Amino acid sequence: MKDTYEIINKQKFKKESVDMHYFIGCGTSFYLAISAAKYFQSVTGQFASAVPASEIFLNPDVYFTENKTYKVVVISRSGTTSEAVAALKFINKKTNTSSFAVTCFEESPLAELADEVIALEHINEKSVVMTQSFTNMLYALQLYTTKLMDAKEDWTELKEIPRLVGDLLLMQDSVKRFAAELTYRRFIYLGASYYNGLAKEVTLKLKEMTQTECESYSNLEFRHGPISIVDDRTVVVVMSQKQTEDLDQDLVKDIQRLGGKVLALGPYSETFEADYTLTIGQEISDRNRLVLYVPLLQYLAYYRALRLGYDPDKPKNLSQVVEL
Ligand code: F1P
Numbered sequence: 001m002k003d004t005y006e007i008i009n010k011q012k013f014k015k016e017s018v019d020m021h022y023f024i025g026c027g028t029s030f031y032l033a034i035s036a037a038k039y040f041q042s043v044t045g046q047f048a049s050a051v052p053a054s055e056i057f058l059n060p061d062v063y064f065t066e067n068k069t070y071k072v073v074v075i076s077r078s079g080t081t082s083e084a085v086a087a088l089k090f091i092n093k094k095t096n097t098s099s100f101a102v103t104c105f106e107e108s109p110l111a112e113l114a115d116e117v118i119a120l121e122h123i124n125e126k127s128v129v130m131t132q133s134f135t136n137m138l139y140a141l142q143l144y145t146t147k148l149m150d151a152k153e154d155w156t157e158l159k160e161i162p163r164l165v166g167d168l169l170l171m172q173d174s175v176k177r178f179a180a181e182l183t184y185r186r187f188i189y190l191g192a193s194y195y196n197g198l199a200k201e202v203t204l205k206l207k208e209m210t211q212t213e214c215e216s217y218s219n220l221e222f223r224h225g226p227i228s229i230v231d232d233r234t235v236v237v238v239m240s241q242k243q244t245e246d247l248d249q250d251l252v253k254d255i256q257r258l259g260g261k262v263l264a265l266g267p268y269s270e271t272f273e274a275d276y277t278l279t280i281g282q283e284i285s286d287r288n289r290l291v292l293y294v295p296l297l298q299y300l301a302y303y304r305a306l307r308l309g310y311d312p313d314k315p316k317n318l319s320q321v322v323e324l
Contacts, residue, residue, distance in 0.1 A: 001162035003122045004136045008143035014116060015148055016098060019068040021048040024056055025075035026083050026322065028130040028204060029137075032075055034197030035290060036141040042194070042287050043145045043154060050197070053083040057090040070097040073141070077125065077133040079108025082324040088113045102137050118144060127313040128320045129208050131298045134201060135165070135291050142288065157288040164281060164292055172299045174278055178263055179303035184235045187214040189297070190222055190251075191239040194290055199239060202297040208315040209305040219248060232259035237300075238274065239293050240266030241286040249273070263300075265293050 021040060023033035033050040040048040053074065056063060064070060072091050076084040079101070088110060091097050101114035104123040111117045118140050125133045139161060146154040178184065187206055191199030199216040206214045217226055219238065230236070236255050240248045245268060252262045252274045264274035267282040267289065278296065281289035305312035 001136060001139055001165055004120055004140050005143065005159065005162060007120065007122075008118070008140055008147065011118070013144060013148055016071055018071045018098070019047070020070050021046060022056070022063065022070060022072045023048060023050045023075065023141075024053045024072060024084070024087055026053050026081050028134050028201055029053075029075040029077065029081070029084070031197045031201035031204065032134055032138050032141075033073070034200065035194050036073070036075070036138060036145075036197070038194040038197070039142055039287055039290065040145045043151055044149055053081070053087040056087040060090070064094065064097070066096070068096065070094075071100060072097060073100045073102065074110060074114065075102045075137060075141075076108075076110050077104050077123075077130055077137070078321045079103035079105040079110035080321050080323070082322065085109045085113070102141060104133055104137075128315060128318055129205065129313060131205075131295075135294050138294075139291050142290065154285075154288055157284050160284065161288070161291060164284070165295060168280065168292060168295055171278065171296060172303075174276065175263070175296050175300040176303050178235055178261075178276070179300050180307050182307065183233055184261065185213065185233040186229065186231075186235070187212055188222070188226070188230075188234065188236045189214065189216040189239070190219045190236065191216070191293075192218040192220070192241070192244065194287055195239045195241065195293065198290065198293055202237070202294065202301070205298050205301040206304065208318060209301040209312045210308055210310060211316065212304065219244060219251060222251065223254070227254065227258070230255055230258040230260040232261075234260040236260050236262050237297065238262060238264045238266070240264060240268065240272075242267055243286070245269065245272060265296065 023037040037048040037050040099114045106119035189199040203216040262274040265278045281292045
């Protein structure tokens with residue numbers, strides 16, 4: 001992550017004024033797009049939305065009109081995923097749309113086709129499952145956004161992230177008890193706004209690595225129906241923001257009353273109670289704390305996979321690159 005910081009710190013970016021930004025990708029890269037678009041919108045005040053890469057060329061009428069201008073940020077670890085490349089080729093034919101790629105491979109179709117590129121070549125991930133590539137590409141997009149806006153306070157906070165992620169890795173034992181308990185059969189991940197993409201991503205991690213039944217929702221949406229499946233074999237992972245602490249505390253109590261177990265992650269005050277509380281990033285603002293939630297929950301999936309006897313690097317029915 002320090003290398004990612006150095007790359008973005010040195011790189012120069014074009015400042016463009018467009019009507020709409022789309023952040024697109026497939027699978028993990030789409031979930032990254034959801035959090036990155038929300039972050040971009042919050043820092044820049046400009047419209048941004050996340051779209052699965054395939055929809056850009058399958059339903060262009062939904063996303064583009066003639067008299068508006070667009071910038072599309074395409075995210076892909078491999079830079080070769082079929083839908084991401086097809087979306088970029090489609091965009092390149094449009095005169096009112098520019099493109100930007102974020103990938104881990106400089107020599108990839110995506111990097112060759114895009115107007116501008118962030119290439120994180122130091123992320124040499126061998127696993128089929130995306131872990132450090134997710135964290136680093138999200139971090140790179142936060143730094144990119146902050147640099148574009150010359151948002152000094154955000155940049156100062158983001159500069160601390162590599163050190164704070166390092167500290168987090170020492171806390172990995174804390175998630176092991178949730179990973180080891182095989183009577184827990186269902187996992188629900190809750191995250192709102194910027195955190196909703198993260199909730200979807202850690203759900204996918206658990207699904208890919210462990211074949212466990214799991215779902216994700218925006219925190220308070222959980223009460224509107226999904227809460228009916230909570231029982232004593234359900235674990236709910238709550239990702240909190242500073243301003244949602246009180247509402248999340250009530251939600252935790254409701255889930256526990258129904259027999260569910262709660263693992264809570266957030267910048268909590270001392271009084272917050274759950275079955276296990278991980279207090280993280282108290283000194284960092286909600287939008288810049290994002291990536292701190294991810295590694296520990298990736299570890300949760302990893303340790304559960306080992307406990308179940310699965311190879312966490314090679315999930316069933318999945319390959320590193322999906323080519324149509
Ligand atoms: C996207 C992706 C991954 C998934 C699997 C297949 O890859 O869908 O999210 O875990 O590895 O590919 P990419 O476009 O980011 O390379």
